[in-house]
Amino acid sequence: MNYRMTGRLLSYVLLLEAALLLLPTLTAIIMKESIRPFVYTFAILIAAALPFLIIKPRNTRIFAKEGFVSVALSWILLSLFGALPFVFSGAIPNYIDAFFETVSGFTTTGATIMPDLDIAPRSILMWRAFTHWIGGMGVLVFVMALIPSDGGRNIHLLRAEVPGPTKSKLVPKLRYTSVILYTIYFVLTLIELIALLIAGLPFYDALITSFSTAGTGGFGVENTSIAAYRNPAVEWIVSIFMLLFGVNFNLFFFILLGKFREIFKNSELRVYLILTALSTAIITVNTASLFSSVSDALRTALFTVTSTVSTTGFVIADYGTWPALSKAIIIFLMVMGASAGSTAGGMKVSRLMILFKNMLRELKHMLRPNSINRIKLNGETLEEETVRSASNYLTMYVSLFILSFVLISVDNMSIETNLTAVLSCISNVGPVMGTITPFGNLSDYSAFSKIVLSLDMLFGRLEFLPMFILFSPATYRKK
Amino acid sequence: MKIIIVGGGTVGTAITSQLAAENHNVTVIDTELSGITELSNICDVIGILGNGADVSVLKKADAQRADLIIAVTPSDEINILCCAAARKLGAKHTIARVRNPEYTELMNLMRQDMNLSMTVNPELDAAQALYRMLRYPSAAKVETFYRGRVELVEFTLPAESPICNKALSELRPTLKSRFLVCGVLRDDVMYIPSGDFVLKAGDVISMTAPDDDLTRLFKAIGIFKQPIRDVLILGGGRVTYYLETLLARSKIGSTVIEKNKELCYTLTEDFDCTVVCDDGTKQETLLEAGVEKADALLSLFDNDEQNVIMSIYAKTCRVPKIISLIKELSYVDFYKEMGLESIISPKSITASNILRFVRAMTQDASSEIESLHKIMGGKAEALAFIVKDDIAGITDLPLKELRPKSGILIACIIHKNKVIIPAGDDCIQKGDTVLIVTAGETINSIKDIVS
Numbered sequence: 001m002n003y004r005m006t007g008r009l010l011s012y013v014l015l016l017e018a019a020l021l022l023l024p025t026l027t028a029i030i031m032k033e034s035i036r037p038f039v040y041t042f043a044i045l046i047a048a049a050l051p052f053l054i055i056k057p058r059n060t061r062i063f064a065k066e067g068f069v070s071v072a073l074s075w076i077l078l079s080l081f082g083a084l085p086f087v088f089s090g091a092i093p094n095y096i097d098a099f100f101e102t103v104s105g106f107t108t109t110g111a112t113i114m115p116d117l118d119i120a121p122r123s124i125l126m127w128r129a130f131t132h133w134i135g136g137m138g139v140l141v142f143v144m145a146l147i148p149s150d151g152g153r154n155i156h157l158l159r160a161e162v163p164g165p166t167k168s169k170l171v172p173k174l175r176y177t178s179v180i181l182y183t184i185y186f187v188l189t190l191i192e193l194i195a196l197l198i199a200g201l202p203f204y205d206a207l208i209t210s211f212s213t214a215g216t217g218g219f220g221v222e223n224t225s226i227a228a229y230r231n232p233a234v235e236w237i238v239s240i241f242m243l244l245f246g247v248n249f250n251l252f253f254f255i256l257l258g259k260f261r262e263i264f265k266n267s268e269l270r271v272y273l274i275l276t277a278l279s280t281a282i283i284t285v286n287t288a289s290l291f292s293s294v295s296d297a298l299r300t301a302l303f304t305v306t307s308t309v310s311t312t313g314f315v316i317a318d319y320g321t322w323p324a325l326s327k328a329i330i331i332f333l334m335v336m337g338a339s340a341g342s343t344a345g346g347m348k349v350s351r352l353m354i355l356f357k358n359m360l361r362e363l364k365h366m367l368r369p370n371s372i373n374r375i376k377l378n379g380e381t382l383e384e385e386t387v388r389s390a391s392n393y394l395t396m397y398v399s400l401f402i403l404s405f406v407l408i409s410v411d412n413m414s415i416e417t418n419l420t421a422v423l424s425c426i427s428n429v430g431p432v433m434g435t436i437t438p439f440g441n442l443s444d445y446s447a448f449s450k451i452v453l454s455l456d457m458l459f460g461r462l463e464f465l466p467m468f469i470l471f472s473p474a475t476y477r478k479k
Numbered sequence: 480m481k482i483i484i485v486g487g488g489t490v491g492t493a494i495t496s497q498l499a500a501e502n503h504n505v506t507v508i509d510t511e512l513s514g515i516t517e518l519s520n521i522c523d524v525i526g527i528l529g530n531g532a533d534v535s536v537l538k539k540a541d542a543q544r545a546d547l548i549i550a551v552t553p554s555d556e557i558n559i560l561c562c563a564a565a566r567k568l569g570a571k572h573t574i575a576r577v578r579n580p581e582y583t584e585l586m587n588l589m590r591q592d593m594n595l596s597m598t599v600n601p602e603l604d605a606a607q608a609l610y611r612m613l614r615y616p617s618a619a620k621v622e623t624f625y626r627g628r629v630e631l632v633e634f635t636l637p638a639e640s641p642i643c644n645k646a647l648s649e650l651r652p653t654l655k656s657r658f659l660v661c662g663v664l665r666d667d668v669m670y671i672p673s674g675d676f677v678l679k680a681g682d683v684i685s686m687t688a689p690d691d692d693l694t695r696l697f698k699a700i701g702i703f704k705q706p707i708r709d710v711l712i713l714g715g716g717r718v719t720y721y722l723e724t725l726l727a728r729s730k731i732g733s734t735v736i737e738k739n740k741e742l743c744y745t746l747t748e749d750f751d752c753t754v755v756c757d758d759g760t761k762q763e764t765l766l767e768a769g770v771e772k773a774d775a776l777l778s779l780f781d782n783d784e785q786n787v788i789m790s791i792y793a794k795t796c797r798v799p800k801i802i803s804l805i806k807e808l809s810y811v812d813f814y815k816e817m818g819l820e821s822i823i824s825p826k827s828i829t830a831s832n833i834l835r836f837v838r839a840m841t842q843d844a845s846s847e848i849e850s851l852h853k854i855m856g857g858k859a860e861a862l863a864f865i866v867k868d869d870i871a872g873i874t875d876l877p878l879k880e881l882r883p884k885s886g887i888l889i890a891c892i893i894h895k896n897k898v899i900i901p902a903g904d905d906c907i908q909k910g911d912t913v914l915i916v917t918a919g920e921t922i923n924s925i926k927d928i929v930s
Contacts, residue, residue, distance in 0.1 A: 064520075155519060172481075172504040172525040383512065 001476060005062050006070050007052035009157070012143050013074040015053075017081060018045040023130050024085065027204075028123035037088035038123070045081055065475060067156025071140055072470035075458055078139060079103040082131060091124045096447045103454040105131030106139075107461035108343060110218020110313040110430030111421075113443040113450065117223050122204065128219045129208040135461070136215025136245075136343035137185050138162060145178035160466045164340025165351045165390050166382075170253050184252045185343070189214040192241045199233040209234075213241045216344045218313030218430040224439055226303075227316040235299055235316055239306045243276065246310035246338025265379040268339050268350040272309075275349070279305045279333060283326045290322070308333040311345040313430025320433040327433060331420065334429050345428030345460055347397060350377060354390040396464040401426060404456050408449040421445075425453045426460035480504065480841060483545045483570075485531030485561050486552035487514040489806060490576065490601060493830040494549060496522050498837060501921060506540045531561040534568070543569040547840065549833060551576045551599075563593050572596040572840065574833060578603075580720055597836055601825035604832060606721030608823055609802060613731060613775060616704040616800040617697040619683075619820045622852040624863045625893050625912055631661070631687050631861050633854060635820060638680035640701040648674035654699045657900040658688040661890045661916040662859050667812070669858040669918045671888050685854050685861075687890045687914060689898040704799055707731055707774040711798075713759035713789055714779040715742040718804065718825065722777075723750040734768050760785055762792075775800035783807055790819050811856060827853060835862075838923050845870050846925035849912060859918040861890065864925045866911050872929055879903035883928045890914040 018041075025038040062070070079102045086098035097113045104111045105128050114120060134142065138161040144154055154174055159167050169177045189210050196206035205221050212219050222228030226238055247269060254262040263269065283301040284294075291297040300317045307314045308330050319330060337346015354377060361373045374381045404422045413421075417434030421442065424432050431438035445453070459467045469475055480503045484495050487509040499505045499522040507524055508531045509515050515526030529536035531550060542548060548565040550558035555577045562573035574597045577586055586598050611621040618632035636643060642650055647660055663670045664683035670676065678684070688696055697703040708731060712719055715737025723746065726733055733752045736759035737743050743756045757764045759780070770776065776793040778786040783805050790803040802821040805811060811822055835851035849863040866874060873881065878889060878901055891914035892899045892907060899905055907913055907925075915928060922928065 155523070169519075169525050172499075172506055172523065174523050176504075 001069070002057065002059065002062055002066050004052065004055055004057035005060055006066050006073070007055070008057055009062075009070045009140070009143070010074050010077060011049040011052040012147060013078060013139055014045050014049040014081065016139065016143055016146070017078055018042050018049070020130065020134060021045075021085070021127070024123045024127035027126040028121070031122045033121045033123050034089065035123075037085040038127075040088050041081065041084040044084065048081070062154070062156060064156050064159075065469070067154075068160045068466040068469040069475060071157060071160035072458075072462060072466035074139060075106060075462060076470075078106055079454075079458075082106065082127075085127055086124060089121055089124050091120045094447075096450055097443070100442075100450045100454050101128065102131060103457050104430070105129075105217065105219060106135035107428050107457040108132050108135050108215040108217040108311070108345065109425055109428040109457045109461075110212070111425060111432070111453070111457075112219065112430075112441045113445075115441055115443055117221065125208060125219075125221055126204075129211040129217070132215030132217030132219060133189070133211040134215070136217065137182060141178045141181060144174055145182050160462065162341065163345070163461075163463055164248075164348055165354060165386055165393070166340070166377075170250060180253060181249055184249055184256075185214060188241070188244065188252075192237065195237045195241075196234060199237055200231060201229065201234060205229075209238065210241075212314070213238055213312060214245055214343065216242065216245050216310045216312045216338075216342070216428075218307075220314065225315040227439075232299060235303050238314060239299075239303045242306040242310040242312045242314070245312075246272065246306075246342050246344045248339040248341035250341050267378050268353065271353060272339050272349045275333075275336075276305055276309055279309070279329050283322075283329060286323050286326045304330065305333060308429060309336065309344075309346075310338045310342075311427055311429045313424070315431055315438040318437050318439060320437050330433075331423065334420070334423050334427050337427055345426075347393070347427070351390050351393060353377060354382065354387055355394060358387050358391065393463065396468070397426065400456065400459055400464065404452050407452045408445065411444075411446050411449050413444070421453060422456060425456040428457060428460050480546040480837070481541070481544060482506070482547045482549065482837070483508065483537075483540050483542055483565070485509075485548065485550040485558070486576075487511070487518050487526075488551065488553060490551045490826045490829055491549075492518060493808075493826050494551070494833050495524055497830060497834055499524050501837075503837070506545075508536060508540055530557070532557050532564060534564055537561070537565055537568060545570040547572045547574065547596075547837065549574045551829075555579050555582055559593065559595075562595055566594045572836075574599060574836065576600065576829070578717060580717065597833075599829045599832055600721075601829040602717040603721045604828040605718050605804070605823055605825035606725060608828055609718070609722050609777060610725040610729075612802055612821055612823070613707050613710060613726075613800075614729075615693065615697075616707050616775065617702045620854070622854065622861060624850060624861075624891070624914055625898075628690055629687060629891050629893065629898055629914065630690055630693055631685065631852070631854065631890070631914070632693070633683060633685045634700075634702055636678060636680055636682045636684055636700075637702060640680070642678055642700055643680050645678060646674065647672055647676050647678070654696060656688065656692040656696045656699065657898075658686050658692065658696055659888075659890055659900045661685045661687055661861070661888055662855055662918065664855045664858065669855055671886055671916070671918055683855065685859070685916070687900065689900070705774070707800060709773055710734070710775040710777060711765075711768055711770055711773040712736070712777045712779060713786075714781070714804075715739065715746055715754070716779065716781060718779050720746065720749075723752055726750075726752070734773075736764060736768055760789060765792075765796075770798065771796050773798055775802070777802050777804075779804045787814055787817070787819065791817060794818055808857075815856075827857070838862075841923050848923075854916070855918075859916055860922070862915050862917070862922060864913050864915065866907060866909055866913060866925055869909050870926060873925060874907050874909055877904050877906050881907075881929065884920060884930050886918040886920055887922075887928050888916045889928070890916045 021038045021042050025035050028035045082102040083098035086092040087095055092098040100113055140157045140161050170180055171177055193206055193210040208221050280302045284298050288297045303316050304319055337348055338344035340348045340350045357375045408418055414434045417436050420432040482503050483506045484491050485508045487507050505524040507518055508527045519526045527540050542565045548570045550561040558575040562575045566573050573595050577598045578600055615621045618634045620633040622631040662685040663672050710733045712735045715735050736755045738758050743754045747754045776798045778789040780786050786803040790801050793801045803819050805822050805824050831853045839848040845868040847865045849865050852861045854861050889901055892901050893912040
């Protein structure tokens with residue numbers, strides 16, 4: 001392990017977090033609220049980052065191991081320090097609650113423990129939503145866009161942080177890849193902000209909703225999420241952007257380059273859109289009797305489907321009371337998530353496609369043992385390595401799910417609540433069903449369960465491997 | 480610049496890491512996934528799996544907009560084909576590696592039609608370097624500049640030399656020749672020395688001198704070795720073939736030991752050297768071929784380990800000049816510690832040739848890179864520039880008033896065909912060729928020498 005280099009990377013991340021505090025500080029100044037929580041946190045972050053900035057690493061060489069550990073640690077540190085403003089401001093007095101809230105923010109989950117948002121300082125809500133925006137695209141991706149890369153080894157960081165079964169750079173230079181991704185991200189967010197302003201939202205609400213949608217997070221300003229605005233136009237706009245942020249960002253880059261063939265070739269996009277349309281159609285029919293008009297039913301169904309599949313977690317209707325078929329579809333979408341290379345969580349459409357195709361291949365292999373079959377995705381043959389890692393991902397998902405499900409059951413909540421809470425956290429969706437409504441919050445869980453769920457969110461966002469490697473003793477052995 | 484490298488073998492890897500480090504946008508195409516993954520793990524490049532002569536693969540690498548394509552796959556045919564295709568797609572420049580001696584004439588014939596910017600041939604480059612070393616056995620390494628008029632030599636200073644423990648400023652009166660010490664490598668640290676630098680035994684010294692003064696200089700330093708008349712070559716591959724074409728024009732006689740009968744036949748058919756068809760690693764064969772009396776031994780097997788072992792053996796036989804061919808450069812320092820002084824690596828020579836071409840593409844019009852060599856085990860570069868225009872702050876300024884960046888040295892000026900080893904009153908003029916030695920700093924143009 002190259003501890004000094006890992007430390008240095010973490011210091012960069014902390015410095016970045018310090019810089020990001022400027023936005024909520026500015027909000028506090030405008031809203032005439034106390035800026036103290038942010039100033040204190042700023043000072044603590046700078047102090048924490050200093051030691052490793054002063055110590056020069058002996059060599060800057062990092063390998064896959066350092067990449068995974070740096071990514072996992074930086075997400076944990078971000079959340080540990082990012083929780084401080086909540087505590088200092090008194091919005092969330094308990095540190096563990098604040099940690100849960102921050103993890104939920106950075107991992108773009110959007111599950112909250114804050115019972116009443118109306119009494120919280122506006123600047124704190126801004127910070128909460130802003131963590132979504134940063135966490136959506138990835139923190140180290142941002143750091144890489146800023147610092148000049150020394151050598152090519154930083155690719156290990158990108159691999160550990162960007163979700164999806166296959167990871168590649170868009171352009172040869174890692175730094176430009178990061179810049180391109182963040183530019184697309186920024187521009188899309190800006191377009192949504194303008195659209196929401198036109199639809200009539202106040203600037204503050206529009207900004208927070210845009211951050212939340214872009215990161216596919218789900219934190220809002222109102223206790224009743226987007227439903228509070230009672231504005232169909234806003235609901236349509238947010239639905240469309242949730243769908244867009246669930247699309248692989250590489251495809252936006254291809255559109256910019258005019259390579260439209262790549263879009264049509266992309267089978268993941270096709271399946272993602274088809275499944276979204278199909279789910280919306282079924283839920284619309286299934287819940288039609290609950291709404292006064294078909295257009296209301298359709299809009300609500302589309303919003304709920306895009307919100308769940310993109311793992312955002314905005315809510316405009318209490319779908320906990322919907323028929324079982326609709327709820328089952330919502331749970332399936334929760335587990336699946338959206339496309340690889342987007343800001344969404346979940347297993348990812350492409351990974352499910354690989355697993356499904358692999359299953360078909362195994363069946364075919366049983367019938368004709370000598371037949372050779374390769375799995376294709378997006379028109380290209382996949383390496384067996386990728387197929388294997390998708391199966392491995394499934395194993396890790398199921399293991400973590402079962403373990404967490406059992407662990408949080410000690411709080412004696414209903415099975416449905418526990419089930420959806422764990423799935424919602426691993427997939428970074430947010431809302432739960434059962435005794436707690438999708439509008440509700442998780443403050444009823446014990447501190448122990450909150451820590452378990454926080455870890456679930458981190459494991460899910462980083463797709464398990466970095467976190468497992470961080471907690472594996474073998475990582476720190478010399479041999 | 481946008482550069483596509485086809486083939487991630489040894490030469491491909493060397494060029495890729497060098498060009499990526501110089502901040503170019505590099506895409507690597509290879510048919511083996513493992514090679515690509517490894518390269519993209521250590522360098523900031525993007526890898527594409529496929530055959531470089533496949534148009535769809537080239538299009539995927541965006542060859543239409545590439546500034547340069549470098550084809551260095553093991554197959555000459557694929558390299559030529561790939562360059563032709565890329566050129567047709569719209570790539571600006573192409574470089575192909577063509578190694579087969581049978582294609583030399585073809586390339587001369589076709590270069591125009593194929594629009595190739597350059598062909599590289601590592602084995603031919605290596606043979607030329609070997610030939611230079613044989614002509615100046617006193618130096619471990621020799622680079623020639625300005626059509627052989629100026630030499631840049633590298634040697635280790637022996638303890639018995641009269642220049643040991645002397646400051647550089649005292650040397651010129653004692654040695655009575657024109658020269659300039661460009662760099663000293665001591666304990667793996669490279670120094671660009673000033674006048675009060677004191678030389679010690681064991682230093683690796685890099686020195687420029689006019690061709691005519693070199694023999695006198697070597698004698699004065701005490702490292703002169705008798706000219707080579709008879710050389711024993713182990714291995715009869717392509718390097719040997721190209722070397723023989725050069726040796727045929729000189730007075731140096733050679734004996735080649737090669738196991739493969741076909742190769743032996745080709746060599747005897749084309750050259751009048753002695754060819755022994757036997758295993759060159761066997762002591763009996765070497766003794767029979769007269770290793771103990773040979774002036775020089777070249778170990779040119781395909782296998783690094785064999786070359787190292789045979790060179791060490793030749794050292795125990797007290798062969799005055801031993802040169803070993805090494806492909807994998809990671810362990811060169813270790814080999815030098817074991818006593819191998821002269822090491823030659825075809826891939827690094829080719830890599831620096833390609834690098835020169837790339838640098839020349841990025842430079843401005845005021846100067847042109849004539850040649851580029853990596854010296855001191857890659858720790859420094861020697862570049863020859865042709866100054867094409869008057870540049871304020873550089874030309875027509877006495878050198879004592881020129882303030883170059885640290886780590887940069889003006890090693891030689893060729894003014895109107897006259898070799899000037901520069902002193903404080905000399906100046907660079909338009910039309911001159913200037914030899915610059917630099918440690919660390921990347922130089923693309925003569926303008927880069929001042930800040």
